[in-house]
Amino acid sequence: MASKITPRAKDYSQWYLDIIKIADLAENSEVRGCMVIKPYGYAIWENMKSVLDEKFKETGHSNAYFPIFIPKSLFEAEEKNAEGFAKECAVVTHYRLKSDPDNKGKLIVDPEAKLTEELVVRPTSEAIIWSTYKKWIQSYRDLPLLINQWANVVRWEMRTRLFLRTAEFLWQEGHTAHATKAEAIAEAEQMNNVYADFSQDYLAMPVIKGLKSESERFAGADETYCIEAMMQDGKALQAGTSHFLGQNFAKAFDVKFANKEGKEDYVWATSWGVSTRLMGALIMTHSDDLGLVLPPKIAPIHVAIVPIYKTDEQRAQIGEKVDEIIAALKKKQIIVKYDDDDQKRPGWKFAEYEAKGVPVRIAIGPRDLENNQVEVARRDTQAKTSVSIDGLADYVEDLLAEIQVNLLSRAELFRKENMREVDTYDAFKEQLEKKGGFFLVHWDGTSETEEKIKAETKATIRCLPLEMEKEPGVCMVTGKPSKQRVIMAKAY
Amino acid sequence: MASKITPRAKDYSQWYLDIIKIADLAENSEVRGCMVIKPYGYAIWENMKSVLDEKFKETGHSNAYFPIFIPKSLFEAEEKNAEGFAKECAVVTHYRLKSDPDNKGKLIVDPEAKLTEELVVRPTSEAIIWSTYKKWIQSYRDLPLLINQWANVVRWEMRTRLFLRTAEFLWQEGHTAHATKAEAIAEAEQMNNVYADFSQDYLAMPVIKGLKSESERFAGADETYCIEAMMQDGKALQAGTSHFLGQNFAKAFDVKFANKEGKEDYVWATSWGVSTRLMGALIMTHSDDLGLVLPPKIAPIHVAIVPIYKTDEQRAQIGEKVDEIIAALKKKQIIVKYDDDDQKRPGWKFAEYEAKGVPVRIAIGPRDLENNQVEVARRDTQAKTSVSIDGLADYVEDLLAEIQVNLLSRAELFRKENMREVDTYDAFKEQLEKKGGFFLVHWDGTSETEEKIKAETKATIRCLPLEMEKEPGVCMVTGKPSKQRVIMAKAY
Ligand SMILES: [Zn+2]
């Protein structure tokens, strides 16, 4: 199986698609740009969801559900937001099909079932949610309103790519309403931190927290917080965003509240989301030429056990011992798959679980049984060791923790090696082409300079980093003053 | 608050809507026929989902995700299914909006962005899933394929009603593929049993398992299994269905497999689903004129604790004791809400938690503190008792179990009292009008008779019950022979 993967070094894009295929994560569907998320891929997404959902609830949010459709008149209410998404909206215009009179067994759209107002399939839900919040918010007592929604959204992208950019994708979108500007900003920051912690602590994916430049902001936001991760080809991937929406949606939908003194004001808003794009980020952060590599904290299977036998008697003996091993592992919340499928050879199984990124593989044969040991292989480093069956569960528990840590350090090291300060535009252009990666550069803060760099190099400002030293300098392009270095990179 | 609920006896339909409103479960949105599921309603749905999801996984199913859109040509492939849903399909015809040249700030559908093939928003996913299964299934080794999807679906219903019938609703749809007819039938029966057990064991809602008559079957199914519940107005509510699809979809999408002997055959299929309709069923099974009544196993909050105090000192003393109580309850997985909101009076809070169906309410005042006791009120019977704080957690744990049992018995008793055998059409018509409920009647098995009864009485065959004695008889309408009694009722 492993031989089917195009090496990263040869063709990175194809490598990415090969990993998705060999690990059985997703595939393109018969609907242009829409994917099918296959069971193994969905199981990883479910794990992400469950951790994030718990974090949202711990920070006081409740889940709810709003309609998938947005009447055009509501959609266009917040002008910048509408403008930003209008070009990629799926639009429902009719509510009925009928038999084609000219073509038996075929259906046509019934022209008599035309909607008086078209419905946009939500590309994001601010419009439908804020038109609802108008009914829910009257006084400061109704605030803060802290709601999250798990949903599918549709953005008609022209060039799609599994997980990274699909016409339909799954996500969560938080939509909160606050009495003060400071509280809304704190919420937007808090949720960006939740995303950053999740990425680092669960996905073992280091991220840089920052602010978007004006031109890269969410349409309708006053400020966009983001987390940016570095993929193995040195490109950036925006893994999550959290928007301070100011009073823009409150004004567009006339959502006011009476404060304690009875004075009316518009409500302050945030929205924040991560999507199945995280699957793409996860794949491109850790995987290698043998397949997917999964951090244990997000893996649907922690340990695959493969028996090695010739006779039915050996198989049965191994099976008995494995039952004990599984019982010990389960006590520690370790998820085990015992694969004693008689139709497949051990080598095939090894390659299979490697391709699927299962963090630990245990092999056990008759000789191992005699010596009361097993062979333990870790996916991240490919290292193998013989381990005594006594204390195996403890060993595996520690190993899973070590793999989790190792994946994060490895990714941090990679990022460190591929992030550099440059001070001249020539050096920037040269190193961007030769080495790729993230560049810490001085920029004069204007959209003109940003546009020029993008047009000439395809690199964009990924963010104004929040947690790095803010040394002033001069713009690498114009020589004008700059308050801090920003991160520039080519991006997904 | 309670006074805002229209009594059931006065106007059952309005009572239903009032419960939804006062318990803050859902509301109509600005999109015709689509609802907003509010946080408290969604929390109940989440509890249902989590129990069901576990049961699906225990029975070997995995979750996956398929596109929301179905190209028209795929949608029409299984003719009966297409025919059944064509009249209520939302259809996407365009993929872009643009600025209205005649109306600044407004958007219009871009006529140049017309899709070459229209996309149906899934009313159910057999078509898109079976066109995918074609790629996944080649041999008996690929079978059974046991997949479930949690998703939103859209059926353009003309007359909608919160939870019971909405244009968009949330559901799960299982789609399985099997090598043999017997295995597919066993799967359809198994999943109908999973639904029945869930309804009875968690929702405390007794159901009758049965088969649909041909005219009431799912479009494209060879057999539809169902569970039917009796609402408090005597009407039936179909709470879940499980379909044996024969080889209909395999033939429509050309899905064949090679068996062990290398012979090719079409694959056998099932599909099965429950939806947010269960929320409506839950509401109408247990609620009363004071509000929602929730079975503890599905309630987002098990116990509401309300302090009764005059001074801040009393409030603080009670708060300390309540901390101990909460700690003891949490150890038993009991979910507690302590409501010491100073802005609301105890009476208001009592009514609020009653309206929301919280199974147990605890009130605690200074006198209670002195006597080391609290007042415990159960939502189902409205009974109140003083209970010593020592052993309170045990008492509450037992009480929650008792409430769960009591709700089911109460519903079973109600159903027993409202289900009757009748043998003449006159008696049927008279009692249907006077008393409502379920009728066990003999029917000659023809669609003509079924149609006649429906046209004359609005009652339909809810199901051919699977677990009742099968005594033969003569049709109450035509006098022709009947093999077993069927259940007839008016239905939601
Ligand atoms: Zn952290």
Ligand SMILES: [Zn+2]
């Ligand atoms: Zn049972």
